Amino acid sequence: MSLIVQKFGGTSVGTTERIKAVADKIIGFRQQGHSLVIVLSAMSGETNRLIGLAKEMQIEPDARELDVLVSTGEQVTIALLCMALKARGQEARSYTGAQVRILTDNAYTKARIQEIDVERMRADLDQGMVVVVAGFQGVDEDGNITTLGRGGSDTTGVALAAALKADECQIYTDVDGVYTTDPRVVERAKRLDRITFEEMLEMASLGSKVLQIRSVEFAGKYNVPLRVLSSFSDGPGTLITLDEDNSNMEQALVSGIAFNRDEAKLSIRGVPDQPGVASRILSPIGEANIEVDVIVQNVAADNTNDITFTVNRAEMSKAKAILQAVAEELGAREVVADNTVVKVSVVGMGMRSHAGVASKMFKALASENINIEMITTSEIKISVIINEKYLELAVRSLHAAFGLDK
C-alpha cells in the first residue's frame, strides 16, 4: 500500500503493443494495492524525428519553438497509456508538464524544475486513479512550454517522487539493473541489488549510462529511493539509496568497475613555474565550455611545470588550439595531445574505510603489464588513465581482483 512513481522510457513505450504491455504491468501493481504516478517518455525515435523536422525549418531551431515541438512526443504517449488503462477498467488521467504544473525556469531545452504542484495529483490518487504525467517537460511562469533536456524524464520521475513524498521512484528501462561493470566487456558482470547514490553517480558519470546523472543527484538530495528495473522482464532491479547505516557496504569493498572510452589527454610541458600558472592554463579551457576531468601537475627538477589533463575526445582539437595559444604566452616548451586513452575506475563506498584498495588496483594492472598514465582518487573511487588498447583487459582483471566475479 505504498505510493510509487514509475518512469517508463522511450523503448518501453516504443510501439502501441508495448504501451499495452506497460498498461498490463500497471494493472498488476494496482492489484497489489499501490498508488501509482506514471511518468512517460516519448516513443523511441519520436524526439529525433521531431528534431529532424525542426532542422529542416531552421539550421539552429529556435529554442522556445523547439520545446513546443518536442514536448508533443510525451503528450502522445500519456494519452495513449490512459486509453489503454481505461480499456482495462482502470481510471486514469494524463497531465502535460504545464498541466501538473511542473514549474521551471525559462532556460528552453535545458530548463530546471523549480516547483511542482501536487494538489491535482493527490486528489486523483485519492479517487483511485492512476496519474500519468508527461516526462521531460514543464512550463515557465509565463506559461511557455519548456523541456528539461535529453533524458529529462528520469528527472521528472524523481522530482515528482520527491514532491509527492513517494515511497519509491522506479525507473523502467531496457536493462534489468545496475551491473558491477558493462556485461559486454565482462561476461561475469553481476547485477547489484543495492548501490548508494554516490556510487551510482560515479558509475553513471564514468560511462554506465543507465540513469541520467541529474536524476541521481536529485534523488540523493531529496533522499528518494530510486530503483532501476527492466520493462521487459521481472526482477527486483537495483535499489539506489542513501548509505544510511553503512551496513550493506561492509561485505563489498568495491561495488563496480566503471570506464569511459571518450577520453583524450592534453599536456603542456616546460611551463616556467610561477604562482597561478595552473589557473592561467585551465581558465581559458573552462571559458570555452570544455569540461576538464583528471588533472595532474608535476614540478620538474629544472623548476618548470608539466600540466596534464583529460577532456572529452570530441573537444580535443578545440582544447589543443587554446592550449597552444596559452603555451606561447607563458613560454612553455610544448603541447602534446593524445586521443588514444581511456579511464578505468573502481567505485565503492567500502573503500572509504579500507586502506589498500589503491595498491590492490595498481598491483592487478601491473600484473597484466598495463602502464598507468595518470591517477586520480576520491573517497569512493580510484581512476586511472591508460592506453585504450588495454581497456577490456584492465576491466576484466580488476573485476576479478575485487571479487566481483564471485
Next chain:
Amino acid sequence: MSLIVQKFGGTSVGTTERIKAVADKIIGFRQQGHSLVIVLSAMSGETNRLIGLAKEMQIEPDARELDVLVSTGEQVTIALLCMALKARGQEARSYTGAQVRILTDNAYTKARIQEIDVERMRADLDQGMVVVVAGFQGVDEDGNITTLGRGGSDTTGVALAAALKADECQIYTDVDGVYTTDPRVVERAKRLDRITFEEMLEMASLGSKVLQIRSVEFAGKYNVPLRVLSSFSDGPGTLITLDEDNSNMEQALVSGIAFNRDEAKLSIRGVPDQPGVASRILSPIGEANIEVDVIVQNVAADNTNDITFTVNRAEMSKAKAILQAVAEELGAREVVADNTVVKVSVVGMGMRSHAGVASKMFKALASENINIEMITTSEIKISVIINEKYLELAVRSLHAAFGLDK
C-alpha cells in the same frame, strides 16, 4: 496596414516544404505592412494517424485523452512555422489553444469556444511579431485540453478574428474560392467574387464543402469578413460578408447551384389522421439522433396521412426500422424507403425580391423531363429531391438557366 487572421489547412502545411511556402507567403504579407495572426491545422493525415493509434488502445477512445492526443498535431505545425519564419528573419511566437487562452466548455472532441484572451497576442503584434496559433483546440476552465471537432481550425480562425476585431479572416485551402456549382459537374462553373453568409451556409450545407458551416455561422454572427483563397495559387478568392446594402446582389438572381448526393427518402403511408401525428412519427427519429432534412406531409382523400422525409443515406436503415415500429403502433399502411435520390438547390439572396425563380427552376427541369419528387423552399433557396440519375443533367441545366454560365 490591416490586421488579418489567416488560417492554413492541413494540405497547406502537409510537408516541411509546404510549411516553408506558407512562411514565404506570410513574409510577403508582412512586407505589405499587415499585422498577422496565423492559425494552423495539423499536417494532413496526422490527425487520422493519431486517431488510429488511439483506436489501437481503446475501441472507443476516452474523449478527454483523445483531445490530449490529437491536439499535438497542431502543436507540431505552429512550432515548425515559427522556426521557418525566424529563419527568414521574421519574429514569431507560437501559442497552443491553452496558451492563448481559448477558453471552451468541457465537451471534449466537440467543445464550444466561450472566451478568448487577446492580451498576449496584442502585445506580440505591437512588437511586430507574427502570432501563430494552434487551430482546433482550446482549454476548459480546469485546464483540460479540448478540441472543437473536425474542421475546427476554421472556427478558431474566425473566433480569433472576432476577438481581435480583425479586418478580415482569410481561409487558405486547396480551392481558389467558392464556385457557382461543383466544377467537376459543370465545367463552366465560375468562382464567385462575393457571397453572403446566408448563401454560403446554404451552399456549404448542401455539399460544397469549402468551409466548415460552424465557422460561417460564427463569422456571420460577429460580422467577420471571411475570405476563401488558395494556398497554392494567387488570386482574390471569394469574400463572404453581410448583405449590407443588397447592392451587390441586384445583378445576380441566383448565386449558385448546390447539390447533395447523400440523400435517402422515407415515406410512411396511410397514417390515420389525428392531432400530433407528425410529431409522433418524427420524434423517435430525432431521439435516435438522425437528422431529418426535407419533410412533406399530404392528407389523402380517405383522410389518411402520407409523410415523407429525407435523411442521410448512411442512416436510412436505422430510420426505416424505427419508422416500421411507429407504423405498426399507429396502424399505418406501409413504410417505403428509397436511397436513390439526391437534392439539388438554387441558392441566392437575389431571389428574395424576385418572384418567378421557382417557376423558372421547375420549367428548366421539366424541359429535361426530370421528375420532381419533393420540393422545399426558404427565403434564399429552393431545393428539389430528384432521382440520382438526373443529378448532373439537373445541375447543368439549372446552371445555364440562371445565367451562371455567363
